Amino acid sequence: MKAKKLIDSATRLILIALIILLASACANKDAGNTPVAPADNPAAPAATTAAPQAPAAEAPVAEAPVTIKILTQMFPTTINPSDMGMYKDIESQFNVKLQWETIPYDSYAERKGIFLSSDELPDLFFAGLSDSDITTNSDLFLDMAPYLDKMPNVINMFEKSPECKVLATFPPDGKIYSLPQVYGIRPTSAVTISINKSWLDKLGLSMPEDFQDLEKVLIAFKEQDPNGNGLADERPIDWMTDGHGHSIYAGLGGAWGLIDSCNEDMVYIDQGKIGFDFETEGFYKLTQYVHKWYQLGLVSPEVYTNSRDQKNSYFSDGDVSRVGVFINWAPNEPYASEYEMMPLIPEHKGDNVKMVYPTMVSQAQNNAVLINRKTEYVDKCIEIVNWFYGEDYSIQSQYGSFGDGTAKYDDGTYEVLQPADGDIEASKWKYSIHGYGPGYFSHELEKKTKAPAALTLRQEQGAVYEPWALPQDRIFPPVKYSEETGQELGILQADIKPYVKQMQAKWCVDGGIEEDWDGYLNTLKQMGLEEYRAIFQEAYDSAK
Numbered sequence: 001m002k003a004k005k006l007i008d009s010a011t012r013l014i015l016i017a018l019i020i021l022l023a024s025a026c027a028n029k030d031a032g033n034t035p036v037a038p039a040d041n042p043a044a045p046a047a048t049t050a051a052p053q054a055p056a057a058e059a060p061v062a063e064a065p066v067t068i069k070i071l072t073q074m075f076p077t078t079i080n081p082s083d084m085g086m087y088k089d090i091e092s093q094f095n096v097k098l099q100w101e102t103i104p105y106d107s108y109a110e111r112k113g114i115f116l117s118s119d120e121l122p123d124l125f126f127a128g129l130s131d132s133d134i135t136t137n138s139d140l141f142l143d144m145a146p147y148l149d150k151m152p153n154v155i156n157m158f159e160k161s162p163e164c165k166v167l168a169t170f171p172p173d174g175k176i177y178s179l180p181q182v183y184g185i186r187p188t189s190a191v192t193i194s195i196n197k198s199w200l201d202k203l204g205l206s207m208p209e210d211f212q213d214l215e216k217v218l219i220a221f222k223e224q225d226p227n228g229n230g231l232a233d234e235r236p237i238d239w240m241t242d243g244h245g246h247s248i249y250a251g252l253g254g255a256w257g258l259i260d261s262c263n264e265d266m267v268y269i270d271q272g273k274i275g276f277d278f279e280t281e282g283f284y285k286l287t288q289y290v291h292k293w294y295q296l297g298l299v300s301p302e303v304y305t306n307s308r309d310q311k312n313s314y315f316s317d318g319d320v321s322r323v324g325v326f327i328n329w330a331p332n333e334p335y336a337s338e339y340e341m342m343p344l345i346p347e348h349k350g351d352n353v354k355m356v357y358p359t360m361v362s363q364a365q366n367n368a369v370l371i372n373r374k375t376e377y378v379d380k381c382i383e384i385v386n387w388f389y390g391e392d393y394s395i396q397s398q399y400g401s402f403g404d405g406t407a408k409y410d411d412g413t414y415e416v417l418q419p420a421d422g423d424i425e426a427s428k429w430k431y432s433i434h435g436y437g438p439g440y441f442s443h444e445l446e447k448k449t450k451a452p453a454a455l456t457l458r459q460e461q462g463a464v465y466e467p468w469a470l471p472q473d474r475i476f477p478p479v480k481y482s483e484e485t486g487q488e489l490g491i492l493q494a495d496i497k498p499y500v501k502q503m504q505a506k507w508c509v510d511g512g513i514e515e516d517w518d519g520y521l522n523t524l525k526q527m528g529l530e531e532y533r534a535i536f537q538e539a540y541d542s543a544k
Contacts, residue, residue: 065097066377068384071115072126073436074102075429076309084431085401086393094384096377103128105436106242106307116140123381125370126437127181132490134177134367135170135483142371143175147382153389154179157440163478164440166543167366171482179385181368183398184441185416185451187462188469190358193251194331194461196324197340199226207342210349211255211289214325218298221324229320236298238315239327241501242308245358249277249286249504251327254356254468255346256282265493266500267536269474274537276529278500279521284513285347287504291511304505330458333423341464359470364478369438388438395449397439400431414445418452425458479539489535495527 072081081087081100091098101122103111108128115121116137125141134141148155158165167180200207200217203224208214218236220226227234240246244264258268258280266277277283293299300306300323306314312332315323321335331339344355369388371381387393392408399405399416405427407415419427428434481489503520507513513520 063095065091065095066380067097067099068124068377068380069099069101069122070124070126071101071103071122072433073105073108073128074433075105075436077426077430078433079430081433084396085403086396086432090384090387090393093387094380096380096384106309121372121374123372123375123377124385125372126433127365127368128436129178129367129370130490131170131367131481132486132493134370135481135486136490138170138175138177138483140373141177142373142375142378142381143177144179144371144382144385145174145176147378148176150379150382151386151389153386153440157182157389157442160442160444161364161440164364166480167364167478170480178367178370179389179438180364180366181397181435181438182394182440182442183363183365184395184446185449185455185459186360186363187459188359189462189465190329190360191246191250191327192330192461192464193342193344194326194328194339195342196221196226196321196338198321198338199324202226202228207340208345210345210351211347214345215289215293215296215298218293218324219296222296222298226324227320227322233318233322235300235314235323237293237325237327238300238303238311238323240308240311241304241505244277246328248290248327249283250358252344253277253282253286254344254358255351255353256280256285257354257356258282258286264497265476265536266497267476267533269476269540272473272540274476274533274540276524276533278504279524279529284517287507287513290508291513294508295511299508304508330425330461333421333426336423341461343464344468355468356470356474357465357468359465359475363441365435366478368436385438389440391442391445394439394441394445397432397437398434398441399428405431413448413450415450416452416455418454422454424452424454476536476540477543479543481535481539485535485539489532492528492532492535496524496529496532499523499527 070081081102082098087098090096105128112128112133116133121140144151144154158168161182164180164182168176168178170177195207195217199205199221203220203226205217205220206213208217221234221236222232225232225234237248239248239251244250244266249258258277268275268277290299294303300311300314302310315321315326316332316334321338325342326332326339330336344357346353346355369385371378371385375381388397391414395406395408395414395416396402402408405417405419407417409415416424417427418424503516507516
């Protein structure tokens with residue numbers, strides 16, 4: 001009888017233990033199956049010989065973040081990407097550590113050949129490689145076409161903006177080595193001619209109406225101390241010379257119909273035929289004016305030797321403005337309010353010339369991001385690149401991280417923030433890798449983004465030139481080239497581009513275009529200008 005009572009007692013203990021275990025299991029199920037260690041669970045029964053407990057599962061160990069290396073160009077005033085909130089968010093979301101290698105944009109062209117031939121390549125390349133760079137080194141880059149099913153943001157971009165798929169697809173086999181960047185809240189003109197209106201008013205001058213008027217204005221700017229500081233520190237006219245898009249030839253060349261939608265290939269379309277900007281009558285005549293103005297001391301003496309940074313510094317530093325006419329993307333702070341957009345002017349009043357102005361048909365920049373084919377972390381890179389083409393990253397990539405240059409609200413709208421100093425141009429170049437990386441600022445994103453007046457001002461400035469906007473049939477469309485064609489194009493450009501820039505500088509400072517012209521054209525022919533033009537003609541005909 002006593003033994004029976006002992007058995008009943010043992011049975012009751014076992015039943016109680018089983019009930020407690022079942023209750024604990026149900027509680028864990030309701031809590032989302034979150035594993036809890038026995039030592040942290042007061043409801044867990046003590047181990048007994050009658051009901052041994054299974055060993056508790058160990059808490060999962062967090063994976064160490066993998067390092068993803070990124071190479072990019074950098075604007076001089078841009079903060080370190082490691083300090084940008086958008087990239088800290090990517091590190092947290094994808095469990096990675098981003099390691100940046102940054103190269104100043106003005107030395108990138110020289111150094112890219114070095115890193116392309118090195119053994120230490122990054123996992124991701126941001127903007128800066130041409131089509132010929134890519135096709136010549138195609139074995140270095142991952143074809144993203146087989147991974148598109150894992151890149152819904154990229155597919156969305158291709159569907160909404162078909163030109164982006166054209167820009168991404170390399171013939172003849174349709175490989176996608178690179179993806180573009182699409183800008184938002186941008187004007188249709190790539191360059192402005194800004195004239196110091198406060199100087200005009202002070203000297204009692206009117207807005208120039210032709211090149212003769214302009215020359216008189218520049219002379220007055222040089223001789224009459226319009227900034228009022230008692231120093232002969234005025235530079236009547238200055239422009240950027242590190243690329244064609246912001247040069248005097250882009251800004252004023254349209255007086256003779258010279259235009260190319262500011263592409264760096266230096267070609268234009270006239271009645272379906274490809275022309276080369278720098279063999280035209282307009283180029284010849286404008287160069288003559290440039291030299292004359294240089295001789296008169298109206299052009300900055302360092303126009304072809306100062307870097308972009310030095311030009312911007314001279315424009316904006318000091319206690320007073322010091323530049324009369326500035327051809328660039330837009331006038332710089334802190335004296336931007338003194339400037340007004342100068343309309344496009346003819347060579348002579350009454351000239352019957354159909355003037356045209358730089359007009360951009362697409363807001364897309366080519367080859368914004370590529371993936372190293374030999375990266376250890378292909379899937380991780382694909383995930384990150386796809387993220388680059390979502391709305392959150394795309395607005396931050398152009399105007400700064402949330403809290404610095406932009407904001408996102410609970411209703412799904414966004415805002416580009418007004419900087420404290422009012423300089424939206426300086427802010428976007430400071431807080432983002434603006435222009436040197438991926439992103440898709442779609443029309444839909446633009447519609448739900450509030451922008452400050454300082455940003456939409458650039459669109460208003462560009463609207464001044466709409467009467468001379470380039471017709472669509474004169475704008476070279478987005479195209480891609482086969483590896484063979486891309487290599488041929490790269491070889492030709494390596495000779496032609498530096499030669500043209502060298503002669504521009506020579507003719508500006510020393511003159512002599514009249515004597516040199518026939519030899520110049522012959523040299524271009526020997527360098528393969530006809531073959532160069534034929535490549536673009538074939539691509540244009542195919543695109544049509």
